[in-house]
Amino acid sequence: QKPKMSLDQKAFLQYTGGTTGLSKGAILSQRNIVAGAMQSEAWTRPITSEINEVYINMVMALPLYHIFAFMLSSLGMRAGYTFILVPNPRDIPGFIKTLSKQPFHIFPAVNTLFKGLLDNPNFKDLDFSSLRISQAGGMAATEQTAARWLETTGCAMIEGWGMTEGVAVGTANVITDRKFNGTIGVPVPSVDVIIIDDDGKRVGVNEAGEMCVKGPNVTSGYLNRDSSDDFTKDGYFRTGDIVSMDEKGYFRLLDRKKDMILVSGFNVFPNEIESVMLDCEGIIDCAVIGIPDERQGEAVKIYVIPADNNVTKNSIKEFALDNLTGYKCPRHIEFVTELPKSNVGKILRQKLREKHIADNPQR
Template identity: 45%
Template sequence: MRTYWYVNNKNANEGATLSEQQQQIAETINAARKRLDLATDVDLQQFSSLVDMFDYCVSSYTNNPAVSCLGYTLSYGDLDRLSAQFASYLQQHSGLQPGDRIAIQMPNILQYPVVLFGALRAGMIVVNTNPLYSERELKHQLNDSGAKAVVVLANIAKTAEAVVPDTGVETVIVTEVADLHPPLKRTLINGVLRHVRKEVPAVSFRKSIPLRKALAQGKSGNYQKAQPKAEDLALLQYTGGTTGVSKGAMISHLNLMANVLQSQANFTSYNLGIGKETFIAPLPLYHIYSFMLAFLVMLEGNHSVLIPNPRDLNSVIKEMKRWKWSGMSGINTLFVQLCKHPEFASLDFSALKVTLSGGMALTHGAAHEWKKMTGAEIYEGYGLTETSPVVSVNPGKGNQVGTIGIPLPGTDIRLVDDDGNDVGVGDRGELCVRGPQVMMGYWQRPDETDKTIIDGWLHTGDVAVVQEDGFLKIVDRKKDMILVSGFNVYPNEIEDVLSEHPNIAECAAIGVPDEKSGEVVKIFVAPKEGSIDESELKAFLRDRLTGYKMPRYIEVRDELPKTNVGKVLRRTLRDEELAKRAAK
């Protein structure tokens, strides 16, 4: 597998010949960095690996609160102790070897960072896994990654129970929501969820162990600290790409470390303190955006409040009331919903310094309403799974709503037209990125890697403009990807599932605008014979797709528009849909 990474930005550009347009863009962006007092480069030699970075955090901030959830807090010292126990269990009792893949399928609970850092410290490769996955999706990811173990929350373990026998998973580690809480609170919370709310189904695996028992086994031994190299694989982060089949983006220790350090350099513009800030973390840690931010918060010794279910706005508000919080990450949908909540306006926003937005476009309306209610601005950024994830972000000293800000230090930007020719400042072109945060490639898919990373440049599929002031703006999306509340939904995946239906001859999926979630899925289907029972079709899809991928709209046609060679024209369907909506 070809590896794409850089020791530092200087070496990345050494000997490179820039076109006139690339040089113009670079000079414009660097002028903006200088004007706004932003770093142009970052020292990537500070840590040798994510394990080294984690060790620095827990030794530097031992007594600081690290993570809180459901009213209980783990200090950095607690994270050190518990993750070491889990690492010891993995090395001495699980049968796993360094380099083996371990899937984590949990929402934002205290166990997540313990398991994550324990796995990395033991030399394992982490596979982040969406707790909402259907059986089909989970089976594909476990098989594709070659995962040999999975750590799963008991509440959602029924899906894993159904698919694990058809995968290479040898060990299942099961945890309950309050497993790391004190005994009395643990018994109460877990008991209510299991016996009163009936939210914990009975499951059976061929080989499984409760997480608490695994930690107890690990407590009796010492783990041997892994010594991964910067270029070693740390994380398989799955993304649909453009082919419909979910692919694992290979994120190295260096990729993620670089992005944390690059982002930290920009954080200076938000006037955040070291070891003094509390961040509300509602976005799921299995998503690369929230995953990287958690590392960043830790590097500065600050405190993250984990929200297990951000869709439950009452629980989000409850946590916000509990803490004097100074930062938050979110997406446009969540900001809109919170501002509409009757209790939100009564919260104490006096400590709030920074609100970060990513995953989907931030609307002017949401940004305006948030500032009106909280007194603080939202700073939008841009990134992809393949860039670990941040490419650019709005700085604290020059926020421009409607843009994606300034590229992070050490990040090169290039814009190309449809023929691959460079375009300059003020012109539209596909955004291409080069820098130390760009992934190593797609797991076991060199052909897909070579289509995405060309001559060291990652082609994003998004059309952008570099403004005269050096700020970037996304103006179009070249790919067919649908963005639902910050989650990538790929039409090919939905169409592949639709094609399994016995009475569908043709199908297509597109994204249509939605005030709440940015976009939602609409499908077009042509039956083989007779008609389509929409209720039956929805039930068919519900068994095979995660909730946010479910179509909101279904349109049945006799046939779909196609090219001369028979390819369904999604763009035609999208244009027709937009025209129809504009006419209303």
Template identity: 50%
Template sequence: MNTISMPAGNPDNERIWLASYPPTLPAELPPFEFESLGALFDNSCRIYAKRDAFSCMGRAMTFEQLGANATKIAAWLQEAGFAKGDRIAVMMPNILQNPVVVYGILKAGMVVVNVNPLYTPRELGHQLKDSGAVAMFVLENFAHTVQAVARDTALRSIVVATMGDMLGLKGHLVNFIVRKVKKLVPAWSLPQAQSFRSVLAEGEHLSYKPEPIQRDDIAFLQYTGGTTGVSKGAVLTHGNLIANTMQMMAWLGAEFDKKSATGSLVYICALPLYHIFALTVNSLMGVASGAKNVLIVNPRDIPGFVKELGNHRFNIIIGLNTLFNALMNNDDFKKLDFSSLKLTFAGGMSVQRPIADRWREITGCKITEGYGLSETSPVATANRLDEQDFTGCIGMPISSTDVSIRDEDGRALPIGEVGEICIRGPQVMAGYWQRPDETYKVMTPDGYFRSGDMGFMNERGYIKIVDRKKDMILVSGFNVYPNEIEEVAAMHPGVLEAAAVGVPDPHSGEAVKLFVVRKDPSLTEQEVKDHCAKNLTNYKRPRHVEFRTELPKSNVGKILRKDLRG
């Protein structure tokens, strides 16, 4: 068992999970080798120079090329008059320009504000004004959204990229198809905007001036989804993200370290890089370990996604329940060669056991589930990679991380009791951007972040998440957790997807309503209810079943229960 000194003022937390750690996993991270993400990045670009760092649409970029291009962006930003700490927005999908820009901003000591490209003008306007972003890099497909709000923001420079900018000669064809054939670029007008290619060209002739950057300096404003209120910017420092990168690399262990020393691991990056999960676990961890990330521009195009998978001997795929489900319902996916797949890492939402079982049957690789939030950079817990079976848990706290299950009054609860999952560690954010009131609500006096997720810890230190506090359904005084209902529904062979919410009921206060997407067109409401009656106690059974052709989802594929509540 790993030994560690107890943190002061934390008598309730015995760190029982350390007894479940693999022998080689440190309880505490060693001292940081790098002060900043820019320093970590430069080191990788030097020692892995000739390896591929990212590829997209058949075009690869080596670490040497990535480093050179990022330095051009950094030099251009400095020459344009922007200073350390300035917020720079990035509104791009998974294309090669994304990591070039992000690492350029970090090298310049500025702050990355990741923006969802599918934001409406209202959502974008809020984020730009709240962050005080003074410059922006955007793919032309979404420039019309920027046009709608630019006048009301602090933006002084806008750089517009095209899909084909970094694809060589092929890029001209790609741009023609995107613009003229698929008509994916709505008309836009930003008279002061510069092209991405011109910025790179300018940067090549400018001198980059290294900035002194400390671990406590801000690296990212990572905006939360806004599902519990107005979207807020989680302040993530260089130290937060270096810590989480190191934590995850330690978790991968000797097998992957050995592979990384002899040749590149190949990651599949299907989740968007503006999302914290892909940002840390794909991009930052891939860069730190000299891995190659295969960028999937549009993972919703499942046939195209599967075709791209067929071009690579991939080792690691990172995703979430809905993505895995969609892939497995594609016949060509089942024909792929999975012999190189060593790790399937899931987060973002609970993985349903029927999905995990099918994934292992098809790929031969089990799903390893982890858990985290934007506010925790994101990973806080994970399952051991050598677990023989899918655990149905979110694992145990990773190195240098404490998790305490607490009641409404902040008191630690005994093993097995459901309470709020509270997290403390070097990956926990510095607070919400310019929102001390909101920061106060989520941080405890002893330094824990209140996640808003309900769960319990077992005697081995493994944590089972049961649901968001806001999603809990109260039926005649009994707590009903939608995840449980949805997992049972997914066990029915005629069900493709399901989501459960609470609806008002005159007799029980609330009743369970289940929304179902059929796999079998002949599936009836009564069959769904009968199936649930066999697997759920009476008060948990759905009283209402509504069939839908699809369920509302966020851009990363998380089912939005709030939209189903109406």
């Protein structure tokens, strides 16, 4: 006897990245997963419908257990794509060799991976004539990487936003856009977004607040955990992400609520500072956290991977003063050889906060 299946049945338990705390098991139903695949297919159709080749090849250089890869796999299986599997994307020369063997049409990745490829001199020699979609997700994309990507490949980087609890589907930039705008786009079909302040009131245009979402792809809650606080009274899921919406309805991702730094009453977003400071000559990579400060409540601290010994704290401070508002400038600079990152390349700021406490026990 065949079991009776329903869209409300639990299909999958997907554990969150745990970048800001304990990893939790998001319950994803059959409906959540089917909806996510259909929403993604509808969003990409204006481009995919124009590709006249027998197979649409999608580069899969993300860990397959990550929700971004899971959503792309669901989309690919639904639409009949071929996957080019790259088990070790950190091996950039090997990755480039894999890409040289066949045409590729869809290239989803995180910003650090796009940047890593661009930094290799052999990447520009690949044939990009088939590339039609470059999808950035998993972490904030930066303007400089997007500009270099477009220049090298001729294909614009399209940024989107999703979360484990929504099968990585949420907002996205219009797939046919040719210009990177630094936003995470607009809600995809069937997704409804509101932005609220700490009192639960909806904020105005261009005002920052917590993004809350509703849709057929959004989880009903977490396994073995009271999830009532994770939803607003009217049923929107609280994402923990701070965003603002402009006059055209495009959303800008400012930061995780837990990562926001409060300097003398001003909200400071680490993502913004990192994005600016990556333009500073001699900074290979950087990460920003807030640390306790007696005078201001919190102060900005930046961890920097320097390119060589010519990079000084003074040159970094001067660049910050020239390019950032005073209260956003890092007051503390520490040079490191590596930054703690998740398998998808997200900076684990919690680990840096722990490192700071361990290094400064008396404070």
